[in-house]
Amino acid sequence: MDAKPIVVCTWNESQGGLTVGAEEALTLGRGVAGATGAKLRLLVLGPLPEAAMETAGRFGADAVDWIEDAALEAFSPDAYVEALAGYCQQESPALVLFNQAADTRLVAPRLAGRVGAGVVMNGVDVSVGEGGGLQATASAYGGDTQMVYELSGAPSYVVALSANALLPEPAEGGPTEPECRVISSDLSGVQERVRVIEQARAEGPRLEDADIIVSGGRGLGGPENYKLIEQLAEALGGLAGASRPIVDEGWVDSSQQVGLTGKITRPALYLAAGISGASQHMAGCSAAKTIVAINSDPDAAIFRYARYGLVGDCLEILPELIRAARQ
């Protein structure tokens, strides 16, 4: 008998691509599938993104399973959970992997509840443990610690991977040619119980999509100095972010907050000024390719994550940086 499949679940996002993080989930799923002798499948809910087949092949998937249904065209938790529950009953996956976005919390743990699976969120790794069963590692205490969970006792598992869990790696030995299987579903009886009255309207570009982010923290001394962060962000062609303490203090709007309970970002450059480097904050920016830290305390935790460090008063350094960046 074949080992039960490993499934990476994704859905279409507005730009017609796969959800951010699908490549990371495929990379991890491929490792687990290899270690357990299982097939790796990419499961797509709703419209099939153009990139799905190519991405699945590049990351070594054996199949792309596609559930097409009018009820799945736009994000709808009730329909998504119902479609996934039907899929799990039919295909009995050992593991369903999600990349963790805000919407995932409305789907992944509910799927587990619906089908009696075990669930772990904030995952950073899934591996085969000493006893041969699966184990998942997830961050806890805002990233201060990590917890290793044994996954045994349930027929299947649902794990959501943190945005910064790992780097995507295409399959060694070139792309596979996955088959595309259309999975039938009957969602005619599902009516979304949560009715959207006013849609969220993103005002301007989103921190999640930014290539360059300049963030400020308590080291700015007061709300009047946050303009330095905005000016440097503008000079570098990036966006301005903030740490939770100055959001809680009301210096800036909570939409600017980077961190575990704020925005999870993945820019090429993240410049943190006057931010100590609490794990809660780093959970929202440690996926950045390059972190630059400015802090007056040379022992600040932020320097442990940084590629470049500047020791000094950010109120003196920021104006000079704005000047240098504009030249």
Added chain:
Amino acid sequence: MRIVVCVKEVLDPDAVNNYALAGRLEIGEDGKSLTQTTIPRLMNGFDEQALEAALRLRDAGVECRIGAVSVGPDTATILKHAAALGADEIAALPMDDPTPDYHVAAALLAAYIRSSGDADLVLCGRQASDDDQGVVPALICEALGMPLVTNARAIELAPAADEPTLRITRVTPDGDEVVEVSCPAVVTVSNELGEPRYPTAAKKIAARRMKPEIITPEGLSLPAETLRPRVVAQRQFVPTVAGDCEFVPGESPAELAEALVARLRQDSLIQ
């Protein structure tokens, strides 16, 4: 309407963070518990805000009975805190394991809600600040067949609805979204709800005399299958951070700034 707020006792996350940043966080002999006795235990902050959301509904004139329920080894302190804040009834679901499987916790909470007269609204914090999992509300909603709304920053009763309906402003990555859902429903509350109130001295004293109702799994007549753990914490550790920070040299702020900008341009990170 009956509102049930699920609350959890956690280690003060700020104290944990301070120990972690100082490199002095200690893991106990079981390999998974944090053992510093100097770290205060308190009600999970998001849960306190969930309770605050219930109290604000009552302040807005919604006739309601508010219950607080908690699963854990020693829940009396936070349940009395809930009573001092305004909960009308408090219930404890004792569980010895300090890191209980949250599937079991959710099964117990759902069974308690069902057996104690159901709820029109189940409120939870968006996640607990210890394990950050945030799955218990979703597992409860599935066990009770209720819809789930996450990350509420404001909850009110929708005007002029035929049946009790909630209007909820939720925090999303694209900004605030307003949704409506008919009761009963499970709603999680985010920190954007704002500061919870403080209990008055008189209410604190009154709450001291309140005893939580103790509910055992046997009393809920749950099948053993439901109480079998599925995700068991094995080990907790402090992850190491690969530090390779290059401290940029410079005597003055201007020199530091120029040296950094030069490096970032060399790395093609900025123009």
